[in-house]
Amino acid sequence: MIQENKEEYFHVQFSTIQNQQGFQVGFIVTFSNITERVVLQKKLQHLASIDGLTRVLNRTFFMQKAQAQFLKFQQHGGRACIIMFDVTGLRV
Numbered sequence: 345m346i347q348e349n350k351e352e353y354f355h356v357q358f359s360t361i362q363n364q365q366g367f368q369v370g371f372i373v374t375f376s377n378i379t380e381r382v383v384l385q386k387k388l389q390h391l392a393s394i395d396g397l398t399r400v401l402n403r404t405f406f407m408q409k410a411q412a413q414f415l416k417f418q419q420h421g422g423r424a425c426i427i428m429f430d431v432t433g434l435r436v
C-alpha cells in the first residue's frame with residue numbers, strides 16, 4: 345500500500361560483476377529500505393534535545409544552534425555576543 349507524501353529512505357549500493365578474465369560485465373544494484381532506522385534516529389535526536397521533565401529545549405540543543413550560527417558569522421563576517429545565565433540555583 346503506497347501512501348502519498350510519505351518520505352522513505354533507501355541505502356543504494358552498487359557492486360560490479362566481472363567475468364573470469366576480470367573484465368567488468370555488469371552491475372548489481374541493491375536497494376535497502378532504511379526508513380525505519382532514519383525515523384528512529386530523528387526521534388532520538390529530538391529526545392536528546394529536550395529536557396524530559398520540563399519538555400523545554402535543553403542546553404545541548406542551544407549549544408548546537410549557537411555553534412552553527414557562529415560558524416555562519418565566521419564564514420560571512422559579522423559580530424555576535426552571548427550572555428548566559430544559569431537560573432537553576434535561583435530561589436524565589
